Amino acid sequence: MSDAPALDRIRVGSAPDSWGVWFADDPRQTPWHRFLDEVAEAGYPWIELGPYGYLPTDPAVLRDELARRDLRVSAGTVFTALHRGPAVWDETWAHVAKVAALTRAVDASHLVVIPEFWRDPVTGERTEEPALTAGQFADLAAGLERLGRAVRDEFGLGIVVHPHADTHVDTEENVTRLLDATDPAVVDLCLDTGHYAYCGGDSVKLIETYGERIGYLHLKQVDPAILADVIAHEVPFGPAVQRGVMCEPPTGVPELPPVLAAAQALGTDLFAIVEQDMYPCPPDQPLPIAERTRRFLSSCGA
Template sequence: MNRRNFLYNTAMLTAASAIAGKSAFAEAATAITPGIQLYMVKEDMARDAAGTLKQLGAMGYRQLESYGSDKGIFWGYTPAEFKKLAAGYGLTLVSTHYNPCTLAEFDQLAGQAASIGMKYLICPWLGPQPHIDAFKHFADDFNKRGAICKKHGLRFGYHPHDYPYKPVDGQLPVNVLLDHTDPALVDFQLDVYYTVTEGQDPYAYLKKYGNRFKLMHMRDVLKQRLPKGSEEESACDMGQGILNFPKLIAAGQAVGMHYFFVEQSRFYHETPLQSAKANISYMQKMRLV
């Protein structure tokens, strides 16, 4: 067994123990408003935004999270036009991931988001860094952006991928960011896939950091990896892996989590939209929505 597989299998044992074990949180989740991160269906959105939103609305999704696409977070529409388009299919744009930008550019984006009633602007990526001090500087920047969001009536958030759970100078960057950001200004988006596959316990984070986590990204984790080199080697549709989503959602709700988005980049169907359908069908079957 090579080091990579050893670390993965260790992470799975840790995750399975945490997920199967007793928790201070209730097992059954209160129904959520189902959301989807549009990166999951990015090719469809690029080809036909209106048609894609129509299909997502018909599936039962009700909330959207966008990202900095080639056409922008509003997909070539003005903020008001996109809001009207989405609303026609029963959808609301709640949040967006944004591309790197200056504070002045961020302020402009916050104004646009606020004009249509969005709730969150979220930093999706910082990248691995050689020294932990870099993440302390990022925390300072997050506080500034959080203040900008507050001025506009929004909230600022950060989405950890895998690298914040990898030690740097003996510390976990995600912990440094949590400890050095102002809770009044900065929230976090828990991606349970990355938390679990890096060998961490999502329940422990929810218990320790309480209501810092206000949003969740949802995709499941296979017990074993796909063939080496596959993109998102252990990702799968909700209900096909080891994660107990009713329990995870209940744990999030217990500490004030409000928004839950399906987000997946490896698919077990012919199209991403079919995978989107499979995920919401699972939620409907489990009475999560």
């Protein structure tokens, strides 16, 4: 038994990302049925959908596959480029609506919204400028508010914006700027502890300062030695992942017990979904890591 206080407001799960899944279809990735089998075997009751099309998109089929393994879904995920302005709304909504409909059909409550990368996530090739203009930032904030209202009104889901390396929502400055510029009634934050640390942020400080905006957690750690080299040589995120910058807890930063304690102190129910970016990875690598990580989180009271 753990001596750690019970974190009874934290609902722990895992995601396809922890099995090396970044795309809907890639022969180097773990097949979806193996992911479902292994995430259940590792002891996680909650999962995310991952990239749309990776898991079955027929709601009846997906519900049956989940029920067979006693799994439930916490969220779906979408990538958006709302900083490009109203011209991209129709295309964005067409994609978001598909994901949101499936998310709602499996009784999940959240939609994780990841801003578009300014570098290709695999090759690292720069596709946009790394900083937004004032007009682009205004479009991003307005677009996220519009998306939050539409997703809430049509599907009954809440959006949580995910700060991410190699996107325009990354550092403390950019994250807090976005929070200050958006309506808390329709835009919350998915705090990914690993990405925030990767970009120099302090997760505990953010939770303590903007606790009312923390709607969801991704639990992740970075290897500080690899990160220092990545930053020094301006290595893009995809190649950095292949170097192992995202590492197995508790070997990296930030320390997760203080993060979990700060989240528990908010007094609200929060999903805390484990993600360890490992794309691509050998097929037998994820399960042992997932089992060890689950035991570690249990020792923390989660």
